Amino acid sequence: MTNSVTADETGNGTDGCCASLDGVDPAATATDLRVLTAMGNDTRYELLRLIASADGGVCVCDLEAGVGVSQSAVSQALSRLRDAGLVTRRKEGSWRYYGLTETAAALLETLDDVRGTDE
Amino acid sequence: MTNSVTADETGNGTDGCCASLDGVDPAATATDLRVLTAMGNDTRYELLRLIASADGGVCVCDLEAGVGVSQSAVSQALSRLRDAGLVTRRKEGSWRYYGLTETAAALLETLDDVRGTDE
DNA sequence: ATATTATACAACCAAGCACTAATATGTTTC
DNA sequence: GAAACATATTAGTGCTTGGTTGTATAATAT
Numbered sequence: 001m002t003n004s005v006t007a008d009e010t011g012n013g014t015d016g017c018c019a020s021l022d023g024v025d026p027a028a029t030a031t032d033l034r035v036l037t038a039m040g041n042d043t044r045y046e047l048l049r050l051i052a053s054a055d056g057g058v059c060v061c062d063l064e065a066g067v068g069v070s071q072s073a074v075s076q077a078l079s080r081l082r083d084a085g086l087v088t089r090r091k092e093g094s095w096r097y098y099g100l101t102e103t104a105a106a107l108l109e110t111l112d113d114v115r116g117t118d119e
Numbered sequence: 120m121t122n123s124v125t126a127d128e129t130g131n132g133t134d135g136c137c138a139s140l141d142g143v144d145p146a147a148t149a150t151d152l153r154v155l156t157a158m159g160n161d162t163r164y165e166l167l168r169l170i171a172s173a174d175g176g177v178c179v180c181d182l183e184a185g186v187g188v189s190q191s192a193v194s195q196a197l198s199r200l201r202d203a204g205l206v207t208r209r210k211e212g213s214w215r216y217y218g219l220t221e222t223a224a225a226l227l228e229t230l231d232d233v234r235g236t237d238e
Numbered sequence: 239a240t241a242t243t244a245t246a247c248a249a250c251c252a253a254g255c256a257c258t259a260a261t262a263t264g265t266t267t268c
Numbered sequence: 269g270a271a272a273c274a275t276a277t278t279a280g281t282g283c284t285t286g287g288t289t290g291t292a293t294a295a296t297a298t
Contacts, residue, residue: 024164024165024168024169028231028234029161029164029165029168031234031235032164032230032234033159033160033161033164035230036155036158036159036164036230037159037160039155039159040152040155040156040158040159041152041156041285041286042148042152042286043286043287045143045148045151045152045155046143046148049143049148050143059244059245060244060245060246061243061244061245069286069287069288070287070288070289071244071245071246072245072246072247072287072288072289072290073286073287073288074245075244075245075246075247076246076247076286076287077286078245079246079247085237088237093244093295093296094243094244094245094294094295094296095244095245095295096244096245101236101237102233102236102237103233103236103237106229106232106233106236107226107229107230107233110225110226110229111151111154111155111226112147113225114221114222114225114226115147115150115151116150117220117221117222117225118204118207118220118221118222160255160256162256162257178274178275179274179275179276180273180274180275188256188257188258189257189258189259190274190275190276191257191258191259191260191275191276191277191278192256192257192258193275194275194276194277195256195257195276195277196256197275198276198277212265212266212274213264213265213266213273213274213275214265214274214275215274215275215276
């Protein structure tokens with residue numbers, strides 16, 4: 001119940017098929033795609049799950065052990081997740097503790113909920 | 120509240136940092152990643168939104184007009200979405216009507232809900 | 239001040255991806 | 269039957285991406 005179709009505003013004479021559909025909101029699309037592409041990668045998805053399981057804070061070195069890639073890759077992945085608004089960063093001494101945002105928590109929960117719903 | 124950390128089962132002596140984190144469920148990961156990578160593409164995301172807005176059924180030719188790519192690309196995108204369990208297909212004559220699955224509907228709704236929640 | 243730890247940034251590169259074009263299959267209509 | 273339509277599939281291709289290696293910055297320790 002989010003959108004609605006503007007019924008044939010173009011008035012093109014093709015009957016039977018090909019009704020007109022209105023476009024998708026570009027701003028929302030951009031935001032959502034940034035989120036989805038950020039989550040849709042093995043390393044970054046696992047980082048999110050690890051951060052979620054260690055509620056409160058994990059530092060990069062913890063995560064580095066969890067996923068099987070270099071420290072550099074983890075750092076880049078976390079930056080990407082932060083840009084997408086999926087994780088928060090808290091500096092403390094020379095460590096950085098990462099935590100989930102509400103957005104990320106909600107999406108992970110939805111994924112858990114729907115997994116196996118429809119085959 | 121989905122996962123929990125098994126507190127330092129490895130017992131490695133490094134104090135201060137680098138606690139152990141358990142791995143992420145591989146089956147769930149695979150399923151979720153298939154969903155996320157399927158949604159995380161401009162064309163496929165827009166297709167989902169278009170299908171969502173035209174509740175009940177859209178044929179491929181309708182969609183082809185909505186997104187700016189070739190018929191072939193739309194067909195491929197829809198196959199990918201179907202593999203990921205995000206759309207259903209109903210044949211009727213020489214047309215195919217696509218609809219959202221509950222999974223896709225739930226995820227799009229969550230995206231709408233969280234958009235702009237945290238900056 | 240130097241060394242060590244913790245993290246980020248930049249450049250490069252192989253692999254995967256998402257298109258287009260062409261062709262195939264199935265369905266109406268003539 | 270042939271022609272036109274609706275969709276799928278295959279092959280080829282340029283571009284994006286996610287990783288590594290190397291280097292830089294910052295904080296703590298010696």
